[in-house]
Structures are given as C-alpha cells and as structure tokens.
Amino acid sequence: MQVSKFGGASVKDANAVRNFCSIIEKIQKPQVIVVSAMGKMTNAFEELMDHYYNGQHDFMTSQFEFIKGFHETIAMSLFDNLYVPVLQPFHVLMADLVHRLQQPPSMHFDFEYDQIVSYGELFSTLLLSSYLNYTSKFNKWIDVRQVLKTDDLFRDANVDWDLTEELMQETFTFSDVSLYVTQGFLGGTISNITTTLGREGSDYTAAIIGNVMNADSVTVWKDVPGILNADPRIFPDVEKLDALSYAETIELSYYGAQVIHPKTIKPLQNKQIPMFVNSFFHPELLGTSISENEQQNEIPVFILKKDQVFITFSSRDFSFIAEDNLSRILAMFSKFRVRINLLQTSALNFTVCVDNRKELMPLLETFGVDFFTRYNENVELLTIRNYNERTIQEKTHGYQIIDSQITRKNARFVLWKTSV
DSSP: OEEEEEOGGGGSSHHHHHHHHHHHHHSOSSEEEEEOOSTTHHHHHHHHHHHHHTTOHHHHHHHHHHHHHHHHHHHHHHHSOTTOGGGHHHHHHHHHHHHHHHSOOOSOHHHHHHHHHTHHHHHHHHHHHHHHHHTTOOOEEOOGGGTSBBOSOTTSOOBOHHHHHHHHHHHOOOSSOSEEEEESSEEEOTTOOEEEOSTTTHHHHHHHHHHHTTOSEEEEEESSSSOBSSOTTTSSSOOBOOEEEHHHHHHHHHTTOSSSOTTSHHHHHHTTOOEEEEESSSTTSOOEEEESOOOOOOSOEEEEEEEEEEEEEEETTOOOOOHHHHHHHHHHHHHTTOOEEEEEEOSSEEEEEEEOOTTHHHHHHHHTTTEEEEEEEEEEEEEEETOOHHHHHHHHTTEEEEEEEEOSSEEEEEEEEOOO
16 A cells, blocks of 8 residues: 655645646555645645734634634535535534634643644645545545644644554555545544644655555655755755655755655655655656655755854853753753754853744743843844855855854854845
C-alpha cells in the first residue's frame, strides 16, 4: 500500500478539489490519503480560536460565518445542493462546532487551540471524502483521532507508537475499499481528547501511517515541482533538487526549509520507505525523491527565516555560561516552548535567534531576574547550505550582518536590512 498527503493549497477551492480527485483516480491503490485543512483555513481557525478564547463574541461570530461560508461555497460548487444526503456528516460537524463555541473556554489555551483548530482538517476531509463517493470514487473516511494516539502535550503531542500501530493495522485493512481518506495534523489521547502534532504536521501524519502500515512509499503533493533549493517567493532562479538523502532532508528541514515537516523523515528512514515530493499542478512530472541515497547534494540551498528576534543574555553576577547555567537556560526555553533557531555562547553571554511568538515575552521576563537581556526585533536568519564565497556575497548584499556562524557545510547569518 501507499500513502499520499495533500496540503491545503491542493484543495483550496472547488476547482482544486476536482483536480485532487483526478489525481486520486490515477494513483495506484490501495492508498491512504492524508489531507490538510483547505486553503488558508488553519490561519482562519487560529483567528477564530483567539476571538473565542479572549471572549470577543462579535469577532468570533463574524469569523465563524466566514469559515462556514468558505466551506459551504465549495460544497455548493461541488454538489449543486448543500443538502444532498452525502453531506449530512458535514452539517453535523458544523453544528458540533457551533455548540463548542457556545461553551465558555477553559483556562488552558493550548488545549482549546487543539479542540477548535482541528475542525479545519475534519471539514476538509469530510467534504473530499463525500465528493469522491458522490463521483463514484469509493472511499472510507477515517477519523484519525481514533487511530493515531498521543499523549496530552497539546499543540505538540507525542505519538504512542505501539498503540497507534495496533489501531491503524486494525482499521486500514483494505478489505472492503482500496482508498481511505483521513486527516493530517491531528491525534487523540486514550481518553479521546483531540490533540495536534505541531503546525504543518500533516507530512508527519503521512509518515506515521507509512511507518506503521509498512507502506511501499509516501508521496507529498505540493504546489511546487519538488523540493527546491530556495523559496521561489523570496529568491529568483531556483533549482529543483531531483534526489536527496534522508539525512540531507532532515538537515534542510531543521534549518527551516518549509517543504517537509522536521519530524517526517525519521519514521520513513527507520523502515527505508522512500518519499516523493510531486506537484499537484503537473502530476505527470517527476518531483524529488528522498531515500537512503548516499549521493551528496552540492547545489547551494538558501533558507531565509523572517520575523526573527536576536537575543543576548548576560549573567548579572558574572557566572560563566557553563554546563549548569546552560542546562538551566535551555530548560527554560523548552518550558516556554520557544524553539532556538541559532545559538552562540561565550564566557558570560548566551545568544539566540528565535521566532517572534507570543510565548517570547513571558520567557524574557523570567530571565530578567538573573540575566541582563538585550534583543533586536525584525531581523532575518539566512542559512546557506553548500555555501561558497560568491553565494554569501550575493545573498547578504544590502544587509548588515549582526552575527554569523560558519561550519563545513553551513553558513548562517543574522541579518538586518539596510537597503531595498
């Protein structure tokens, strides 16, 4: 069997859904299809969640109507009638969301986030599964929360691999259908409480299913022709990488490449399952293959992370930033769930570059007791893998280099824009 994952851009409107269905019709069966929320709906649900959690009823109602209208517009275009019998589960789910929003939120933001934002994947997969059946592409819809079991670390849940394997192998039997449709990003506790695997976690879901079901391959369908050596929205003249090793792909995702979720590769590498990254615009073309390929990619790869905060902590009592202080500092970052994108240490200073997120200010306030803190906002972090002097000069032109870190394979720069 095989696993395919489709992101939000591949099902962003009715025409995209029809294209999705044409791809499904041509791909080899048996198959498990993993789908994200439609279009930019995860962002829309996050906004809904913020209004709900903060008691902003009027904004919440307006955002809900936007989300409802978005999905109903697609459904109307696909079915010509919102009340065909096959759409009954969709309407039940919409009513369930209404009921959820009428209840007061708890004081646990991450818990509430997972309960609300998860509707994006549930809506998309119900509509897609219904439309496939409506057009005689028979499939079975699976609630992944019932078979992908996790702990209760909301917004970044850890997989219970043994239980997940047992439940998935009992569920994805292919005894009565050759096609299953399920959600990416989501999981569930043993108490059936919804969890999520981390932002952009649908790739990881596909890898989990591929691993426990011993799939022949996992294919990720994107709006690009494969894995590129840079984001085409930022850098011109990008190149497609035809083949990558598992190790190289993990390195690229670790440094912030957006094509593959960082956790995706390990479950595949553990069982030597190849991954393919293909274009849903041109499904007939070869994309990028990821396997135990030992051939080293020598093409320079450029990864730019914007909206970064560059922070330096200095000990108030002149204590060295040695192992005991360092472990305490790193534990605090883990506690506040702030991911470090770049790290430098000296005798008295600890310097990091991190994403600008709401968790950051509480972290800085906590550190203020024992450390002097200085920081720069609105900086960018550039990573060049397989760098050379020409690429460094070219990509840092027009920037002030605030900090740098250069190793055998990677050149990394914290940048401040100085010219247009």
